[in-house]
Amino acid sequence: MRTWIRDPVAMLAEGAPRGLIVEDSRIVELVGGSGPASAYDSIFDAGRYVIIPGLINTHHHFFQTLTRAHPAAINKELFPWLKALYPIWGANLDRDNFRIGVRLALTELLMSGCTTAGDHLYAFGRDMEDAVDIEVQEAAILGMRIAVGRGSINLSPESGGLVDVRLMQKHDVIIADCERVLAKFHDPNPGAFSTIALAPCAPFNVTRELMIDSASLAAKHGCRLHTHLGETEDESEYCLHHFKCRPLDYLEQVGWLTDRVWLAHGIHFDDGEVKKLGHHHVGICHCPTSNMVLASGMCRTKELEAAGAVVGLGVDGSASNDNSNLMEGVRHAMMLGRLRYDAASVTHIDALRWATEGSARCLGRSDIGQIAVGREADLAFFSLEDLRFSGAGDPIAALVLCGAHHADRVMIGGAWRVVDGQPLGVDVERLRREHGAAARAFAIGR
Secondary structure: OEEEEEOOOEEOOOOOOOEEEEEOOEEEEEOOOOOOOOOOOEEEEOOOEEEEEOEEEOOOOHHHHHHOOOOOOOOOOHHHHHHHHHHHHHHHOEHHHHHHHHHHHHHHHHHOOEEEEEEEEOOOOEOOOOHHHHHHHHHHHHOOEEEEEEEEOOOOHHHOOOOOHHHOOOHHHHHHHHHHHHHHHOOOOOOOOEEEEEEEOOOOOOOHHHHHHHHHHHHHHOOEEEEEEOOOHHHHHHHHHHHOOOHHHHHHHOOOOOOOEEEEEOOOOOHHHHHHHHHOOOEEEEOHHHHHHOOOOOOOHHHHHHHOOEEEEOOOOOOOOOOOOHHHHHHHHHHHHHHHOOOOOOOHHHHHHHHHHHHHHHOOOOOOOOOOOOOEOOEEEEEOOOHHHOOOOOHHHHHHHOOOOOOOEEEEOOEEEEEOOEEOOOOHHHHHHHHHHHHHHHHHOO
């Protein structure tokens, strides 16, 4: 079945003023001014829409939707924020409230135009041995692609860690489950709907041995590695105190300085470290909203890209971002970048590129992230009919500058997953009620 998506208001692709043709799951033609060069079976009239590649999220913590705007964590920077929330997560996280937290996060992402959702899952509460399975299941129900970072925490407070001990797992348990989920869910093929990365939480929450063994296991399976790094100055001070080196030096010592690694935040790197990250083509997931909420600092996006690093985008956890809207994150990335550099150095196209092509490269994927022949038909359709867009001259720029919040339609692998702003098969109001009840019970403990 070949469908011509005809005559959009604008589309983020070169040389395709009249849209594109989708066959099954893939894009097979970009349609020039004279119309399709090949046959098609049906037409979808895109005359109301601006079309961009489906957004790709490369860092999140789905379970944190259960502690948004929590009174204990408001107006704090990262380490105090973590110390306030770890006991709450440790006391209350279980597989039932975890599932509803995951469902809400995925649905929010989808409604914002996100087609591939990355999660850094490092907290395993009681009865959560199948937490990765739950995430993959929930994404499949929505028809979304998912990239799960099988995270881990195994450094106790007595050994210098910051975590609540109830969220810890033993080294052997972690490695065994990494092997299990890689075998079950990691699909390296084009068009994959689930991939697995190995993702120890952070240098201050895992042992050196686990970092080294995770790198070895990733090399064995050909999967990617992910962790937090360079988020705050507190982290730098921690590493200098405990490891006698800066965070990036520690990463190099444990065998993580490769092009199969992407790092969340990547703010506090000096010039030499930026050059080293670029030399090894390491990915950096920029999380602008979270960084502003926690006052963590500004990622050096332009210098990193110029050096050869890959820059992607993520919403980060909903307890630091307080929502899961990746389209909003695109706007924040542009504005924060302009605050660091200037108005001409970070454009709306840069921010959209980070959330699509750059994010795809962070995840090691060449089949998504662009509207191009041979790529998967993952597309986000935005209407410019809201008041916020009235008078806008450049349709693509308007999405970012005027603050688009939700996609009117979303296609993933050639199939509609959002129509008229609503995710298919989801009762959004019921989800809100159920998640709200779970979050209230979670916050006060049971």
